[in-house]
Amino acid sequence: MEAEIKAEFNNSGFKIADEDSVLSLTFCINYKLTPSDLVSSWEVYYLNRQLSESTIHNAEMDGFLLHLQNEQKEALIKEEQGLHAYSIRDVDMILNDEPEDTKEGILDTPTNRPLARYEELGDSAHGTNGSLLSSSKQSSIVTPFGQRTNKFVVQFKTKTEPIAETGEKESEDEDMGDEIIRRAQPTKRCSLVIHGSKPEPGCRFMYDRIEDRFNYLVNRIQKHASEFLSSGLYEEPVDPTVASQKQVFAVGMICCDGEGRLNEKSVLLQSSVEHSGGEHVRLEIGKLNQYSIFPGQVVGIFGTNPSGHCLVALKLVDAIPLLPSSDCNLHPAKRLSLIEDGISNCQSPATAELSVIIAAGPFTTTDNLLFEPLTELLAYATRKQPQLLILLGPFVDSEHPEIKKATIDRSFDDVFYEEIIRRLRDHVEYMGSSTRVLLVPSVRDANHDHVFPQPPFELNPETKDQITSLTNPGTFDANEVKVGCCTVDVIKHLSVEEIFRNTSGDPESVPFDSSIAPEALNISSIPQMLILPSDLAPFVKVLSLNVEGEEQEHVKCLCVNPGRLAKGIGGGTFVELHYRGSPETAYASIIRI
Known part of the structure; x- marks a missing residue:
């Protein structure tokens, strides 16, 4: 069979560099392929990866193996298309007599196939300044994730006013299909600058005293009083x-x-x-x-x-006054000194651009630990090729039924590295050096320090060039766009405690440590983008903050709640965002899987 495989490759114009590894019979035996089928699958993989060399190297076999697995999984799914497990939303659909027309509401994206066809649905109406616009074509059917054959659905599209003026052109560009994407040049690698490193991995926590808590609260009040006075207003x-x-x-x-x-x-x-x-x-x-x-x-x-x-x-x-700042063009060292002395409203340059996909955990459904929603997210990211993929915890959710019952036979660290980091490493290797991934931990991560503020994950050195971990909360600059993020459900906690709300909740459940909070929670400037994942409905909204002075100015901040990637036994939502110069000109889509 090895001779037949080699002959088939040669007939198709391919040369084999390392015959001992490439001509392995396991490819044919495990996947029941003939030599001809194997070479045909390689040709598809070769075209999808846009490979140019006709020589086959052993380094490409891991990616080719993943491609074969995807083909096999797709074939199995096609055989079981008649199966359907009903959920509570199916019952709601039947009781409400909703039409069972899912062809317009669900996109035909085969499971776990990175470059499968994706078609965005529903041209939403033009919106103004971050208002949510719901697509007219939405799916009402939610089945257990592992049994769903159609995954991606554009649930909402949020456009700000300047984008609405050119929205038709962008829709045309988005619908041009996979051929344009395959021919597109690799995206430019984004710059990434992490601000602050506190708390550090391995820090001593949960030893705070009553004195620490008292001093933290007193210093907060004194700091606000000083800033009110120094504003001159x-x-x-x-x-x-x-x-x-x-x-x-x-x-x-x-x-x-x-x-x-x-x-x-x-x-x-x-x-x-x-x-x-x-x-x-x-x-x-x-x-x-x-x-x-x-x-x-x-x-x-x-x-x-x-x-x-x-x-x-x-x-x-109810807000610290923002003073007009002219420190944007100063030397970085001088600018840092000014920021440390007070709050800066320095905005990013008008030319700053960033394409990003934002998703928050849980990354697997409650009925298993297969992390299928994460696989689907990475498949979408493979097709869209964003410069930055921001993933916010929990990754190994301590509230997952199997984690709570301790029914798994692996350590939490093993689950994290085998199911999360391994997938991400394969993704960035497949995409190349232009792709970057940023991880933000959560206090619900079973494999990480249960404290807030939270140190970053300790990652292997070989992955740090493309996979980076951030503190929780944390700030960073990506292509000169200042971004802040926090995985504590701040939005839900505030909605619970606001004086006019009548819901219940318990923000005291956050394991807050006042001894390490002063440095870690000192965010000294207003970000252009603020990421706050929440259990509440996802949204993308432009916030406006007044800058006090002789002439009032406005500081804009794009607030993003991507929702949860997995909800129960079904898929959830994530956000695809293109930042172009300012929060007002950003374009965002809230996507359900």
Whole structure:
């Protein structure tokens, strides 16, 4: 058979460099292929990879083996197309009498095939400034992930106003098919600069004292008070607990006077030790036209305290003032010095561009540990070729049923490196040096330190050139676009604790360590992109922050919640984003698998 395989390759114009390894009978025996079938599969692989040499090297065999596995899996799926396992959403569809027309709602993407045909559906209407636009063609059917033959569905498309003007041209470009992508030149490798390294891997944690927690809270209040004063827009903060008929300005932290949720009658303001010895005063907010406050928030208050027992708020300042900054063109060392002294609103250059795919865990469904959603995500990334792939934990989810019950026969580290890192390493090797992957851990990762702030993963040195780990939370620059991210569900926690919400939750479940927090949580500038994965509905939205001064300016920030890649036994969502110059001109798609 080896002679037949060699003859078939030679007849097709291919030469074999290492015959002992390439002419292995395992390819034919394991996959029941004839020599002719084997060479035909190689030709498909050769064209898909855009290989130019006619000599076959042993180094290419791993990728070819993966290609054969994909073909076999696709063939098995085609044989079982008649199978369907019903889920709760199927029942909802039947009860609501929804049409069973899934051909328009689900794209025909074979499982785990990197360069399979992908067709984006539904031309969404034009939107304005980050408003979510739902595609008119959505799938109502969700089956167990392992039994789904069609995976990718464009669920929403979010466009900002400048992009909407040229949206038709972009849609044409997206629909030109795989042939254009195959002929496209490799993407340019993006620059990546990580800011801050605290906490470091192996750091000592969960030894914080009551003194550490007290100092952390006091320093937060004092820092805000100093920044309000240094802006020149506010006067020196005073003690809010002292009786005064005049209007005063005070800075303090919002607290609740009991164990329950915050409400309009239970709001307290705790001022700094410097101004009031850390005492509380009742805060009356009934005269404010609008507000959104939560326990732990540091605010500035204009008000009066006639009796000394209650501060009547007339105006609430819930954000540190942003001062116009001209430090964008300074030397990096000088710019860093200015940033350390205060907050900078320096935006990225108008020419900054970045293509990125953002996904948050869990990366496997609750019925197995096969990590099929991650495989599908990497297949999509293989086709789209983004410059940066941002993956946010949990990766080995401590809340997964099999992890909680301890029914697996592998260590958590083995699961992480075998199921996550191995797939990512194969992906970047397949894509080449232009692709970069960034990992952000979660406090739900069973194989990592259970603390917040959280150190980065310790990765093998040979993968660090293309696979990088970030602290949680962390900031980095990619192609001069400043990005911040945090895997703690901040959005859900704030929605729970806001004074006007009526839901339940427990943000105290976050294993916060105040002894390592001061350095790790000191983010000194407003990012152009803020990634906050949440259990709540995914979104991409442009936020506008006012810059106080003689002429008000606006600092834009693109806030991204990619949702969860896996939800229960079904697939979830992720975000594909193209950043072009500013948050307002970015183009994003929220995609369901």
